[in-house]
Amino acid sequence: MQVRNTANRFGALSIGIHWVVAVAVFGLFGLGYWMVDLSYYDDWYRTAPDIHRSIGILLFMVMLLRLVWRFVSPVPRPLPNHTRFEVVAARVAHLVLYVLVFVAMVSGYLISTADGSSISVFDWFEVPSVTGQIKGMEDTAGLVHYWTTWALVVLASLHGLAAIKHHLIDRDDTLRRMLGTDRRHH
Template identity: 70%
Template structure:
């Protein structure tokens, strides 16, 4: 597989970053869903949020890298069989996914730094608070984070179902050209 994108398919970097981001988003959602019901005496009470915040900060760096990579090169052309509606809705969905991810990560950061403290990332480094202590920021950012992550996962599931539909029903190369390895046509 080629390193960079071509007009026909995504390259290894784009495909790998795509699947890494997808895995991280769904993992963070599952961990976040799990950890909100933890009690003070649960062994995961402090560890789960630390892992969640650390992966979230790293994901922000990966998404930033992914956007820079996307803007620095070619993007594959839509497949000829795709309707104008499919092309436009795919573009809209992709940009909405990016927007939702960024809002989710920024709101998560604001929740974590509302008291003025920084975010420790796996004890490797600390991302400082940029806002300092702001009254009620944790509550407002928490509401935004909650709804945006549900919207992100919902749209992510729809995105995945659309790819599966293209693969199984339309029998086109939409999914194949985003895989980091080549699958033979059946």
């Protein structure tokens, strides 16, 4: 499999980034959902948020790479059996997914840096606060983060269900293309 996308197939880099982002989004959502109920005396009280923030920052970097890669290696054209509605719905859904991922990451960053502190990414490097101390910002950013992540997970789940529908009902290569196992070898 080649690294770059072609007119008919996703390349290895696009496929890899897609699945890394998918696992990270659902993993971060699960971790975030679990960690908000931890008590001060729980062993994971500090560790879970540190992991959540670190993966979130790394995901931000991967998403920036993904955006650049979309311009360097455009996505394959839609399959011929896709209706106009499916093509437009897929484009809109992808755009909204990108927006939700970035809003979730930026709002998460603002929650963590509202007091002026930086974020340590697995003790590898620090990401400084760009806002300094802003009273109440963590509450506003927290609400945005909460609703954005729920919207992201719901839309990503619908995205996955649409791929399964294409695979099981339409019996086309939509899902196979993102797995790198499509029947077309153009």
